[in-house]
Amino acid sequence: MEFLPIFLDLKGQKVVIVGGGRIASRKAALVHSAGAKIVVVSPRCGEAMHTWLAENQRCSWVAENFAAPHLEGASLVIAATDDAGVNHAVYDAAKARGLPVNVADQPHLCSFILPAIVDRSPAVIAISTGGRSPILARYLKAKLEQFLPFGLGTITGLLGRWREGVKQAIVDERSRKRFWERLIDGPIGEAALSGHTEKADAMIATALQSHAESSGKVYIIGAGPGNPELLTIRAQRLLQRADVVLYDRLVGREILSLCRREARLIFVGKRASLHYKTQAQTEALMVKLAKQGLRVARLKGGDPFVFGRGGEECQTLRAEGIDYEVVPGISAANGASAYAGIPLTHRDHTHGVSYVSGDAIASPVLCKALVASAQTLVVYMGLSKAGELAANLQSAGMSADMPVAVVSAGTTVAQQTVVSTLDHLERDIHAAQLPSPALLIVGSVVSLREQLNWLEERGGIEAEQVFSTPDAMIGREAA
Numbered sequence: 250m251e252f253l254p255i256f257l258d259l260k261g262q263k264v265v266i267v268g269g270g271r272i273a274s275r276k277a278a279l280v281h282s283a284g285a286k287i288v289v290v291s292p293r294c295g296e297a298m299h300t301w302l303a304e305n306q307r308c309s310w311v312a313e314n315f316a317a318p319h320l321e322g323a324s325l326v327i328a329a330t331d332d333a334g335v336n337h338a339v340y341d342a343a344k345a346r347g348l349p350v351n352v353a354d355q356p357h358l359c360s361f362i363l364p365a366i367v368d369r370s371p372a373v374i375a376i377s378t379g380g381r382s383p384i385l386a387r388y389l390k391a392k393l394e395q396f397l398p399f400g401l402g403t404i405t406g407l408l409g410r411w412r413e414g415v416k417q418a419i420v421d422e423r424s425r426k427r428f429w430e431r432l433i434d435g436p437i438g439e440a441a442l443s444g445h446t447e448k449a450d451a452m453i454a455t456a457l458q459s460h461a462e463s464s465g466k467v468y469i470i471g472a473g474p475g476n477p478e479l480l481t482i483r484a485q486r487l488l489q490r491a492d493v494v495l496y497d498r499l500v501g502r503e504i505l506s507l508c509r510r511e512a513r514l515i516f517v518g519k520r521a522s523l524h525y526k527t528q529a530q531t532e533a534l535m536v537k538l539a540k541q542g543l544r545v546a547r548l549k550g551g552d553p554f555v556f557g558r559g560g561e562e563c564q565t566l567r568a569e570g571i572d573y574e575v576v577p578g579i580s581a582a583n584g585a586s587a588y589a590g591i592p593l594t595h596r597d598h599t600h601g602v603s604y605v606s607g608d609a610i611a612s613p614v615l616c617k618a619l620v621a622s623a624q625t626l627v628v629y630m631g632l633s634k635a636g637e638l639a640a641n642l643q644s645a646g647m648s649a650d651m652p653v654a655v656v657s658a659g660t661t662v663a664q665q666t667v668v669s670t671l672d673h674l675e676r677d678i679h680a681a682q683l684p685s686p687a688l689l690i691v692g693s694v695v696s697l698r699e700q701l702n703w704l705e706e707r708g709g710i711e712a713e714q715v716f717s718t719p720d721a722m723i724g725r726e727a728a
């Protein structure tokens with residue numbers, strides 16, 4: 250960094266502006282807006298400077314050629330004349346007195362530069378290109394002007410007013426930081442941004458009161474079927490805020506890379522080479538972390554409420570009095586069927602779909618009911634018992650030539666799909682050596698894949714749908 254950005258308090262300070270032209274008048278106005286006393290030194294002044302001097306207080310004009318004694322008592326000096334010799338003399342005199350000096354458009358004669366400014370006072374954003382390109386600085390300023398709400402000043406004022414009160418009410422620094430983050434991002438911030446200052450003040454008082462009793466919060470988040478592009482915006486936003494992330498086996502590194510850099514990542518799934526936690530241990534951990542006041546993201550493959558134990562976890566949190574939110578994810582059935590080109594319902598085939606687990610099909614009663622319903626069946630966790638499932642469905646009256654699709658690693662670059670029939674299912678799965686996770690889609694809708702297989706026709710998942718995994722992820726796992 251060539252220049253250190255600092256913000257100077259110039260209230261009541263003498264600032265000398267050498268020059269009486271348009272540029273000098275602009276500099277005078279800028280410095281004056283920070284509360285400085287302006288002394289303009291120039292034998293002549295142009296119209297812009299005359300007008301400015303006439304309209305403002307805390308400024309005076311010394312109608313003389315510049316001389317070093319003019320800098321007596323000054324805190325800052327700016328030269329903006331069209332005479333290179335005068336500019337140089339100002340620079341030398343200021344340097345000799347140890348004063349910060351800026352010569353307009355002469356970066357080599359500047360000990361400080363004036364940045365482009367986005368003014369949402371009391372919030373101010375300064376932009377510098379190190380004196381290289383004022384045009385680029387102005388371009389960046391215009392971009393920021395568009396992006397930053399005008400109410401930013403109001404919210405800054407609110408934060409300033411409550412800073413001390415919040416510090417006293419929330420002693421723990423991390424909790425205080427979270428309180429502020431939530432406040433800025435939430436309804437209080439909204440109220441302030443839209444200019445409802447009194448309402449925002451009342452809301453912050455209430456929030457502070459309830460914070461005194463509050464613990465952390467658990468977000469039970471569906472990570473979708475594997476392709477990171479299928480994560481919801483809500484999920485992504487919450488991962489950016491979580492203090493701790495408890496994640497399952499089916500959550501890929503690409504999705505974990507979206508977590509906040511400082512977040513602690515804890516693997517709680519089942520994986521041969523790593524420790525794993527039982528469901529009871531995972532729930533106990535969630536409770537413990539939330540009671541420490543942390544924001545916990547419980548990240549699960551697919552949707553938390555579809556074979557995801559999300560319901561059980563909510564029951565535990567409720568029993569412990571812990572605040573929680575459930576963020577839906579795209580379930581494997583939806584993701585895999587879409588990427589395999591198999592609609593789960595179709596007016597010419599079936600009007601319903603049932604999601605069942607592989608275990609459920611072991612029950613002859615349930616099997617009979619499922620077959621009688623003539624719905625598409627999506628079987629989760631059924632790959633290793635596919636032969637048994639096929640036999641049970643046939644015993645319950647399903648035709649041996651009913652089409653079945655097996656989709657492995659659906660929605661990811663590794664997706665494989667095998668289409669078979671009930672009577673050949675076990676043989677075809679064995680021949681294809683499909684890895685898990687995989688699900689089975691049983692029903693005549695599977696025959697539509699011949700027409701609707703958009704993904705393979707296009708040659709697979711598009712490049713923009715494949716995330717790269719930043720190296721930064723490596724080493725962030727903690728058991």
Ligand SMILES: C[S@@+](CC[C@H](N)C(=O)[O-])C[C@H]1O[C@@H](n2cnc3c(N)ncnc32)[C@H](O)[C@@H]1O
Nearest residue numbers: 551552555557580581629630658659686687688
């Ligand atoms: C414990 S369940 C979790 C289901 C998850 N909550 C959901 O909504 O998709 C795990 C099973 O989901 C299925 N599954 C998950 N992700 C999958 C994927 N990408 N492709 C195919 N099946 C998947 C497999 O049947 C796997 O055994």
